[in-house]
Amino acid sequence: MNFDLSDDQKMLAEQANKLLAEVSTPDRLRQLIDEKADYDQVLWQNLAELGFLGAAIPEEFGGIGMSAMELAVVAEEVGRYNAAIPFVSSVVQAAKIIELAGTQKQKETWLPRIASGEIIATLSTHEGAGDMQSPPLPQCRLDSNGLSGKKLPVADGHYAHLAVVTCQHQGKLALALVDLTQDGIQKTQLSSFDELRPFAQLSFDQTPAELLELDDCDSQQALYKTLNYAAAIIALEQIGGTETCLYMARDYSLERQIFGRKLGSYQAIKHKLAQVYVKLEIARSNAMYATWCLANNASDTGEAIAVSRLSALDAFETAARENLQVHGGIGYTFEANCHFYYRRERLLAGLLGGKSLWSDKLINAVKAA
Amino acid sequence: MDFNDTPDEAAFRSEVSQWLMQNAPEFTITADTKEQEFVAKAKAWQAKKAEAGYAGIRLPKDVGGRAGSEMESILFDTEEGKYELPLGPVVGIGQSMAIPVIRKHGTEDQLKRFAEPTLKGDITWCQLFSEPAAGSDLAGLRTKAVKDGDEWVVNGQKVWSSWAHHADWGILLARTDPTVAKHKGLTFFLIDMKSPGIDIRPIRQISGESDFNETFMTDVRIPDKYRIGEVGEGWACAMTVLTSERLSSAELKESESVDYLIELAAQTPGDRGTALDNDCVRERLAYWYSLEQGQKNFHLRMLTKLSQGSGPGAEASLLKLVYAQRLQQSAGFGMEIQGLSGLATSPSDHAAEEMQKTYIWSTAMRVAGGADEVLLNQIAERVLGMPGEMRGDKNIPFNELA
């Protein structure tokens, strides 16, 4: 037994950390918001050049072929600096579902371009309010005339080049691969709670699209696996964010003088932050185990991922809220950095469903074991 | 990262599990095992392990150990945990407190004298630290030891001394110099519990049992050769004890696990179907399950650090903190979902009884070995680097404190 990152993984983390610390600064985030930028193109370009975007894409499809653990290492740094990039959409979700459900030809066509950053891809499951993990059949329909229907919200949908869209086809759930650069797709940007992670509504009307269909591949199964995979990776993004919040609050509490002493000397503040630390370490331990399970096809992978998701949700939720609280009024200003994480936390919670959904999944997994 | 056994680990695990299969069943206990029998079996089991080289796996061979690795010790504990064996403080205090402190601060002779008999279960131990006015604030203790020739004369009162009524020896923290600041005037001793002047009185606990005691010491004489470390080095010795205590977190009892509770909920009738069909029940159980897994995984991370040679820091406090709070909440909930039957049990209702016992026991866990609030302070100060508490006793000689 050895429960520690390898030296190579630690080096990877250091590299990613260095780049993100340099490029994705709080002032840069403020600038992106003011400019209403879709994403941080400079950062994305840098990540592409260093090979990070293809980290977990198989070598035969232009990636580096590392495991979920390495991708998670990068995700943690993305979370730490609240990066404004379509990381989850393109290299986590879209790449995974194409890898799981695509034909050889589809993989050869698209994965190398995702890995190199040449295109940005996204996965679209939602059609309005509610959770889409085990949906009734989508309204969106693919038939001989093409893809028709509405998808919303679609992460990064208005500027992505490619989407994998859940739809119905011959009365069953199917996955359609749509080139978003073609004419005739109506794209409307939505107002996103996290301004650094934009969303759009996409309307298709007999839009040419092809099925993502590896022989015998069950779309429901591929979707389920992809969302679980994403949950395991995003847990590290949540953990990166949690850690930033914890130390941002700690540092501020050591600077701020109140009633003649440091704010951080009050036990209410010490205990609050110690509790966040506990949640952080619990979440990190569970997330490390879950990504290991994923990379090694362990029999309890599903359970481990649900456990990891639940503790990451809990840690980031508490950290983001209490960080702002510790800052007092300054925390409510655009100039302070608390708000980036306060918003990102909700985004990552909403992205794959919150505590009730994953609690249910976990109990089912435990009962089935 | 790798959670699979290495070939060496796998070989050791299988050797251990075979040995346990042959030897453990004879020593197992049940809920009905009486105290005297429990203690006798606990010592006998210790002797059996020592004979096979499984007691003190990490200790050097010349003191009766195996000179094995951290990992082997962990593997043994995991496999041993699969049987209902008579473990716990009666033999545990010797293994996880007395031996480590003698090893780190004592002399070769002291280690030779005590390690082997302790490993064999011939000597059992109690911990004489806490006093009525000194618990979390342990350095405030008042028990005095005064030098008289080659001996020390001890007077004072200890409290919450677990299993002292069965102990042969005690590890004792006493004040030898009241004229210096409170942490500085302490010295560490080994005390023969059969010495004249020791009076042990059982305390009736809320569990109905009497595992711990008041220990009164009147003119008890301790030969100087049983002093551990230098005079005035008592606080450092006590810290060694508390750190090694914190990591010796035993395997969970099955009835304390959330798995057990999930099973119980699945068998308990609820408003629709079973209690487990209620989504509110599921959400809470899932939360505790994630904490329990987190505690286990964090423990494994700590052990990896240990086996790489870096000692556990204050972050290890997290383990007991998470465990004790979760235990109280989940056991209380386990009683609740059973309705009134969780409170008034028929003799055959083993599960309800276990929940009640756990609910009572969890209160002790939140206090003993560092109370929740104290552990949170430690994490804030030693891990996060936040300021220490404002205190009224800093740098003031003990005998001048109000």
Ligand SMILES: Cc1cc2nc3c(=O)[nH]c(=O)nc-3n(C[C@H](O)[C@H](O)[C@H](O)COP(=O)(O)OP(=O)(O)OC[C@H]3O[C@@H](n4cnc5c(N)ncnc54)[C@H](O)[C@@H]3O)c2cc1C
């Ligand atoms: C079952 C059991 C077995 C035990 N066995 C032994 C044994 O064998 N040998 C032994 O020596 N001792 C033993 N103890 C004693 C144990 O170590 C003490 O109970 C513990 O250290 C707490 O001390 P106290 O009881 O004096 O509580 P106190 O220290 O008086 O604490 C009371 C409350 O105040 C809180 N508190 C304390 N300091 C602070 C602070 N700075 N800020 C905020 N809150 C604070 C605590 O968290 C607690 O909630 C045992 C206790 C139990 C329950």
